[in-house]
Amino acid sequence: MNLGEKILSDLVVALIELYPNIEVETTKNKLSTVLSEYYIQKVKLGEVHPDLEDKIQLFISAKRLEGLSSITLDNYILELSMFADVVKKKAEDIATADKRMYLSQDGSLKMSTIRKKLSVLKSFFSWLASEEYIIRDPTTKLKAPKDEYRLPKALSIEELEMLREACETVRQRAFLEVLYATGCRLSEVYALNIADINQQNRSTLVIGKGDKQREVYFSIRAMYHLNKYLKQREDDCKALMITERKPYRRLSKRGIQREIGMIAKKVGLQDKVSPHVLRHTFATLTLNNGAELVAIQELLGHSSPDTTLRYAKITHERKREQHKKYLIQ
Structure with a gap:
């Protein structure tokens, strides 16, 4: 018995159970005509449907x-x-x-x-x-679990200086300064090309989440070390960050992470430092230095201010300073 005959037989048996008085042969012939227009394949146990x-x-x-x-x-x-x-x-x-x-x-x-x-x-x-492929959405009853509120990791000013001093090459220092000064995500820095850098304004445009474009800025220090790195390069690769050895090509995201990890390891911070931690550090130190939350939201590319608020943890000294500065006596 082939698959089509097996399905036909099973359907007829099921119909007889529901409607005992049906004409079996007439029903079977009608179903056979309908099924002949379809290609039927049995889903094996364990297969994706x-x-x-x-x-x-x-x-x-x-x-x-x-x-x-x-x-x-x-x-x-x-x-x-x-x-x-x-x-x-x-x-x-x-x-x-x-x-x-x-x-x-x-x-x-x-x-x-x-x-x-x-x-x-x-x-x-x-x-x-x-699109009416299903009658109702079965996920409407599912509620998202509550957020695990964890403060982002951020380096202190002292730890940031330790990393700077641990850089052994012009290349390492440029990578560190660019990631910290711009506050960019790893994927955003990875995609940058040399031609994207606006030397006059010390800025560049990056594509963030949701394909949203925003402008980010380099500090004077970051620009200095980046240009120092670019001047020593002898390649024609368009990427901003490239591999250390030939054939020169765009450095992978994992490669950028590895470079930052090597710097951190020299000062015993390998378990605390990553490109994303440098982004946290940019946000936290900038906020502590008096930047407006809305400005940091724009610089980080956050769609919601609630996300940026996670960085608004300030030191005891900063809290004391704010209280003294803004309290009306």
């Missing part, structure tokens, strides 16, 4: 047309692929319980990671419902 794979592809295509960044699309693809590997069902058969099971299967996940996973699932199933 092809329907869910198809819906994921449609979703990604739609989001690509909406102009989402390649980074966001890659995150969607990765997360939904992992979900499909665990929940092997048709999209319309997936229930809220399936999503709870998926999100809770790894007890070691941080709340922030679970929130990101849930955000992708909500976006996917909300789209399926809006």
Whole structure:
């Protein structure tokens, strides 16, 4: 018995149970005519359901047309692929319980990671419902876990100076100063080209999250060390940060992290320093020095001021100074 005959037989048996008085042969012939117009494939146990794979592809295509960044699309693809590997069902058969099971299967996940996973699932199933591929969105009952409030790590002025003194090459010092002075994300600095640097204004334009463009600035010190690094280069690579050896090419994000890690290791700060910590340090020290929160929000590329507020931790000395300066006697 082939697959089509097996499905036909199963359907007829199910119909007889529901409607004992039906004409078996007439029903069988009618169903046979209908099924002959379709290609039928059985989903094997343990396989990702092809329907869910198809819906994921449609979703990604739609989001690509909406102009989402390649980074966001890659995150969607990765997360939904992992979900499909665990929940092997048709999209319309997936229930809220399936999503709870998926999100809770790894007890070691941080709340922030679970929130990101849930955000992708909500976006996917909300789209399926809006496009009428499913009747209702099963993620509406799922609430995001509460935020784990943790103050960002930031270096003290003394630790920052230790890193500066630990730089052994012009290249290392340039990388350190650029990351600190601009407050850029690693991905933003990685993508910069030499031609992007406005020498006159000591600034550059970067593309941040959501493909949003913003202007960031270099300090006089950062500009000095960056130009010193660029002048000693003898390559024709357009990238701002390149590999140390031939063939010269754009230095990878991991390569930039490694350079910063090497500097930190020399002063015993290898467990505390990363490109992202330098971004935190830029925000914290600048705020402590009196910068307006709105300005820091713009410089960091935060869409919400609440995100920037995480950096607004000031020292006891700064609090005492603010109290003395602004209290009306």
